[in-house]
Amino acid sequence: MKRLTVLYDGTCGFCVECARWLQAQRQTVRLDLVASSSLVARARFPTLVGPDAAEELVVVDDQGGVYRGTHAWIMCLWALREYRSAAVRLARPALLPLARAAFALIARSRRPLSRWLDLAPESEVVGAAKQVAAPACDVKGAC
Numbered sequence: 001m002k003r004l005t006v007l008y009d010g011t012c013g014f015c016v017e018c019a020r021w022l023q024a025q026r027q028t029v030r031l032d033l034v035a036s037s038s039l040v041a042r043a044r045f046p047t048l049v050g051p052d053a054a055e056e057l058v059v060v061d062d063q064g065g066v067y068r069g070t071h072a073w074i075m076c077l078w079a080l081r082e083y084r085s086a087a088v089r090l091a092r093p094a095l096l097p098l099a100r101a102a103f104a105l106i107a108r109s110r111r112p113l114s115r116w117l118d119l120a121p122e123s124e125v126v127g128a129a130k131q132v133a134a135p136a137c138d139v140k141g142a143c
Helices: 013-024 039-044 069-078 081-091 096-116 122-133
Strands: 003-008 030-035 058-061 066-068
Touching: 003 013, 003 069, 013 030, 013 096, 030 039, 058 069, 066 069, 069 081, 069 096, 081 096
Parallel strands: 003 030
Antiparallel strands: 003 058, 058 066
């Protein structure tokens, strides 16, 4: 396995921040992070992306394997150099219920966490970046 595609909720600020964090980590297996509501996701994974797609973390490996929820989270950790051993431990039968409970708590709390931590969804981040990149104009609209 050389690549994992992570489908995350781009409308959730917490999820967007988690995707950024994953991208910044040293990866043993390449992670392609794609917002589940994006055109890219719909084109590449039409059977996985639907109206409720944003409500679930989904990981697809380069061999066609699909991981959802807790197993997707563990696969993300497994792809990271510093977290692979933790992922292997969390996947063991003794710790998997703890991993499920932790993931369920985070998944259930992600929108309140986004508000509490003031984390913006992808659309707001892109909009803010476009405003910063736009040339400054005067009151009459001359740039």
